[in-house]
Amino acid sequence: MITDCQMLEIASKTSVKVPKKKMTRLAEAVLLKEKKEDKDVSVVLLGPKEMQRINRQYRGREYVPNVLSFAGEGFLLGEIALCPAVIRKDAREYGITNEYALCWMFLHGLLHLLGRDHATNQDHNVMSAEEQHYLSLIFS
Numbered sequence: 001m002i003t004d005c006q007m008l009e010i011a012s013k014t015s016v017k018v019p020k021k022k023m024t025r026l027a028e029a030v031l032l033k034e035k036k037e038d039k040d041v042s043v044v045l046l047g048p049k050e051m052q053r054i055n056r057q058y059r060g061r062e063y064v065p066n067v068l069s070f071a072g073e074g075f076l077l078g079e080i081a082l083c084p085a086v087i088r089k090d091a092r093e094y095g096i097t098n099e100y101a102l103c104w105m106f107l108h109g110l111l112h113l114l115g116r117d118h119a120t121n122q123d124h125n126v127m128s129a130e131e132q133h134y135l136s137l138i139f140s
Helices: 020-033 048-059 084-094 098-113 121-138
Strands: 008-012 040-045 067-071 076-082
Touching: 008 020, 020 040, 020 098, 020 121, 040 098, 048 067, 048 084, 067 098, 076 098, 084 098, 098 121
Parallel strands: 008 040, 040 076
Antiparallel strands: 067 076
């Protein structure tokens, strides 16, 4: 376990309470297993308008996503943008807590930064299994 976790920087431009300890534990577990514990990850929580603007600018898509990931370089593995408003809606749909949903989408973005994908059914199944494994370490 990484004891001095400076790897995760979280900024929120929303009023949502960030489960920083749980997100940090997820980051530690994943980055340690992937041998990337020397990498930093930046997380920002944004409102729907800003998420839509970023999605349009960088992906050419008009909808408001729940999570976006952007690869970094050097010591920065990348940046993850989360939209709590969309994640809260998703949580209601799936019957899970907002905290669980926020951690899940953070983890989803982190796995994308590590090269995971869900383009095919097989990739989707592998990524989903990894997500459930890591979430079970934190929410058991």
